[in-house]
Structure formats: structure tokens, C-alpha cells
Amino acid sequence: MIGAGWVGLVTAACFADLGHDVVVRDIVPERVADLQAGRVPIHEPGLPELLAQARDRLRFTLAMADLFAAARVAFVCVGTPPTYSGDADLSAVWHVLDELPDVDERALLVMKSTVPVGTGEKVRAALDARGLAHVGYVSNPEFLAEGTAVRDFQAPDRIVIGAFAESDADRVAALYAPIEAPIVRVDVASAEMIKLASNAFLATRISFINEIANVCEVTGADVEQVARGMGLDHRLGPHFLRAGIGFGGSCFPKDVQALKQLAGNSGYHFQLLNAVIEVNELQKRRVVGKLAKHLGELRGKTIALLGLSFKPNTNDMREASSLVLAARLLAEGATVRGWDPVSLEEAQALMQGVELCETVLTAVTGADAAVVVTEWPELRGLASSEVRAAMRNPLIVDGRNLLDPEEARAAGFTYEGIGRAGNDTPGAVETAEREPAA
Numbered sequence: 001m002i003g004a005g006w007v008g009l010v011t012a013a014c015f016a017d018l019g020h021d022v023v024v025r026d027i028v029p030e031r032v033a034d035l036q037a038g039r040v041p042i043h044e045p046g047l048p049e050l051l052a053q054a055r056d057r058l059r060f061t062l063a064m065a066d067l068f069a070a071a072r073v074a075f076v077c078v079g080t081p082p083t084y085s086g087d088a089d090l091s092a093v094w095h096v097l098d099e100l101p102d103v104d105e106r107a108l109l110v111m112k113s114t115v116p117v118g119t120g121e122k123v124r125a126a127l128d129a130r131g132l133a134h135v136g137y138v139s140n141p142e143f144l145a146e147g148t149a150v151r152d153f154q155a156p157d158r159i160v161i162g163a164f165a166e167s168d169a170d171r172v173a174a175l176y177a178p179i180e181a182p183i184v185r186v187d188v189a190s191a192e193m194i195k196l197a198s199n200a201f202l203a204t205r206i207s208f209i210n211e212i213a214n215v216c217e218v219t220g221a222d223v224e225q226v227a228r229g230m231g232l233d234h235r236l237g238p239h240f241l242r243a244g245i246g247f248g249g250s251c252f253p254k255d256v257q258a259l260k261q262l263a264g265n266s267g268y269h270f271q272l273l274n275a276v277i278e279v280n281e282l283q284k285r286r287v288v289g290k291l292a293k294h295l296g297e298l299r300g301k302t303i304a305l306l307g308l309s310f311k312p313n314t315n316d317m318r319e320a321s322s323l324v325l326a327a328r329l330l331a332e333g334a335t336v337r338g339w340d341p342v343s344l345e346e347a348q349a350l351m352q353g354v355e356l357c358e359t360v361l362t363a364v365t366g367a368d369a370a371v372v373v374t375e376w377p378e379l380r381g382l383a384s385s386e387v388r389a390a391m392r393n394p395l396i397v398d399g400r401n402l403l404d405p406e407e408a409r410a411a412g413f414t415y416e417g418i419g420r421a422g423n424d425t426p427g428a429v430e431t432a433e434r435e436p437a438a
């Protein structure tokens with residue numbers, strides 16, 4: 001496994017669990033040292049247990065030579081972040097190729113990183129030019145979702161394998177043998193496109209339901225009821241119809257951008273994806289509008305952002321909505337507090353100017369508003385009398401529609417969700433009631 005991030009580590013642990021011997025190589029010495037010492041550098045449910053269980057079949061190293069001394073099949077799991085132009089940055093992938101030792105014909109390179117369509121052809125050409133024509137190349141994109149990554153590996157919807165040679169595809173399929181899932185065998189370019197198109201389509205569903213939510217707000221419908229009614233249609237299905245403050249994370253924003261740029265670079269204007277991206281950007285900012293609707297001027301107000309990771313059950317803060325919200329609110333002159341059960345260390349580096357709090361209660365004490373940014377289960381009980389008493393002004397902006405609006409109102413909060421019928425009008429809770437308890 002080349003790369004010990006979310007994809008590399010989860011894949012390594014799961015393959016080891018299946019009985020394979022796995023060597024994991026990363027270039028960050030602290031990460032490798034942590035893993036060698038049994039410490040898991042990321043928060044992913046089930047991963048520490050699996051790594052511990054399969055310890056005898058796992059090795060961690062900094063040296064590429066170690067990896068190829070032991071391994072026949074090398075999965076490339078390095079990051080492919082966006083560049084300033086929106087294209088995927090493939091420098092880590094090319095670096096791996098530069099470092100590749102003179103391996104023999106048993107070596108097979110498998111791309112798990114998400115890459116633009118055409119990358120496989122280019123890697124193939126680069127291998128050939130380096131005298132490594134005997135090294136096979138396979139595209140095997142990864143579809144795991146952070147927070148459920150182990151389960152996603154063990155029970156995937158499908159395994160996509162794109163190869164130039166059937167025998168190479170057979171070798172990769174064999175590694176997954178104990179897993180029951182349809183194997184989609186395609187050409188390399190199609191495998192690359194399946195990954196990008198899948199993420200772009202999921203992102204499109206999110207932006208679509210968010211726009212429906214915004215229209216619900218101005219027409220009096222309730223997006224939660226609408227989504228339930230839509231999702232029961234077997235042609236639509238219920239997934240990715242949760243209205244909220246938009247998608248973030250290390251994959252959707254960059255993969256949608258990358259597909260848009262890939263199309264653009266090839267002379268095609270991908271109009272729909274432009275809208276998906278724009279809707280998502282605006283959706284995060286609507287929270288600021290909702291706060292201003294109730295609080296007026298935000299300068300001098302204290303806002304608690306609850307949940308900082310881009311989704312629950314991960315400490316990944318890449319492209320998290322909390323970062324955009326915090327920056328906007330700080331620019332408005334608000335005091336911003338942040339709480340998260342697992343991401344405070346990551347937030348420290350990324351959220352300068354934000355007061356990070358160990359507990360929800362500390363974050364909301366004296367606050368003018370609490371914003372549910374990430375739907376951590378811990379926040380289900382947010383509309384409590386304790387929180388109500390602690391806040392200077394009991395306003396909840398529920399960016400994930402996590403709470404029951406009626407329960408929140410009954411507990412004395414002004415409640416504002418996303419696309420929900422009956423969002424409170426400003427001043428719904430009498431000023432006299434807003435005084436914090438002594």
C-alpha cells in the first residue's frame with residue numbers, strides 16, 4: 001500500500017484481515033512511527049481494532065524498496081488534492097512513479113487514488129518509457145466513505161477493475177475473492193470515469209435537494225417531508241436527499257471540480273456541474289443569512305459552531321463547512337466558538353481566531369446562537385433546558401435538520417432549520433425569556 005491515509009490504511013487493514021500480507025509505505029516519518037507503535041493517526045470507526053487484530057500480517061515502512069522487496073501488487077493510495085486551476089494535483093502519483101525501483105514482471109501497479117480520466121494511459125506510457133513495460137497497470141478506484149470505511153470495504157456495492165490486460169484484472173479480482181460483490185470489469189478510462197461520475201452524481205443530488213429546500217422555505221413546503229416522499233420512488237431511492245448546508249470533505253468538492261476541469265480541458269463545458277458547485281458554495285453562506293435574520297448585525301455576537309469535521313465519525317476537516325462558516329462569521333465581527341468530539345486538534349491548526357471548546361455546554365454558554373454544522377449524534381439532545389439556560393439568546397440554526405423543530409420550540413428555543421416548514425420568524429421567543437439563567 002503506497003500511502004497510509006484514509007484509503008491506504010483502511011485498504012491495508014482490510015486486506016490483512018482477509019489474510020494477505022500487507023506492507024504499507026508512507027513518506028511522513030511521524031505517521032509511520034505512530035503506526036509501528038500501534039497508534040492510529042486517523043479517526044475511523046473499526047480501524048484500530050482491525051489493525052490490531054491483523055498486526056502479524058501488517059508492516060509499516062518509509063522505504064519504497066522495502067515495499068517492493070516484499071510485495072507483488074502495489075496499490076497507489078496517495079492524495080490527489082485540487083490545484084489552483086481546479087485540476088487534480090497528480091504530483092504525488094508521479095512522485096511514486098519516479099521512486100519505483102526496477103521491479104520485475106511480477107509487479108503490478110494498482111491505482112486506488114482518484115485520478116482524471118486519461119491518467120492510466122499516461123502512467124502506462126511513463127512505465128513503458130522507463131523500461132518497465134513488463135509491469136502491469138490496473139485502475140481500481142475506491143468508493144469508501146469516511147465514517148463507514150471499514151464496512152464499505154468489507155461489503156462494497158461493487159468493485160471496479162479497469163485494466164489494459166485481462167490477466168492483470170484477474171490478479172486484482174483474486175485479492176478481493178472472499179468479498180461478495182459484483183465485479184465491474186471495464187477499460188481503464190471507464191474505471192476512472194466511474195469514480196468521478198459517481199461522486200459528481202452524489203454531489204448533484206445534494207445540491208438538488210438543497211435547492212428544493214431553499215424553494216420550500218419560500219413556498220411553505222417542508223423539505224424533510226418532500227425528501228421522504230421522493231425517496232420512496234424506486235427510480236429515485238432515498239439516499240443523498242438530506243438537505244443541509246452543503247457537502248464538504250476531501251472528495252466531493254475536489255472530484256466535482258476535477259471532472260468539470262477535465263471536461264473543460266477537453267473542450268466540453270459541463271454546465272450542470274457549475275451549478276452543483278455554485279449551489280453548494282451559496283448553501284454554506286445561507287447560514288449567515290439565517291443568523292442575521294434573527295440577530296441583525298453579527299458584530300459583537302457570539303456564535304457556537306457545533307461539529308467541525310466535514311461529517312460525523314471522522315476527524316477529517318478537509319473542505320469542512322465549518323471552515324467557511326467560521327471565516328465568514330469572523331469577517332462579520334462575530335465571536336466564534338467551535339466544538340467537536342474528535343477534531344479539536346485538527347481545528348487548532350485550521351481555525352485561527354475561533355475559541356475551541358471541549359464541551360457543547362462551554363461552547364453555547366453566553367452564546368447568541370448555536371449552529372449545528374455536523375450531525376454528530378451527541379447533538380441530538382441539544383435543545384435541552386440546560387443549554388437553553390446557558391445561552392444568552394436561545395437560537396438554534398440547525399444546518400443538518402438534526403433536531404425535531406417542535407421539541408426545540410417547546411424547550412424555549414427559536415428554531416431555524418434548512419427548508420423546514422414553520423422556520424421561526426425573528427423575535428419568536430420573547431426578549432424577556434432570552435436572559436441567561438443566573
Ligand SMILES: NC(=O)c1ccc[n+]([C@@H]2O[C@H](COP(=O)([O-])OP(=O)(O)OC[C@H]3O[C@@H](n4cnc5c(N)ncnc54)[C@H](O)[C@@H]3O)[C@@H](O)[C@H]2O)c1
Nearest residue numbers: 002003004005006007025026027077078079080113114142
Ligand atoms: N478519503 C476518502 O474518503 C476517499 C474515498 C475514495 C477515494 N479517495 C481518494 O483516494 C486518494 C487518497 O485519499 P486519502 O483520503 O486516503 O488521502 P490522505 O491524504 O489521507 O492520505 C494520503 C497519504 O499518502 C501519503 N503519501 C504521499 N506521497 C506518498 C508517497 N510518494 N509514498 C507513500 N505515501 C505517500 C501521505 O503522506 C498521506 O499519508 C485520493 O485520491 C482520494 O481522492 C479518498
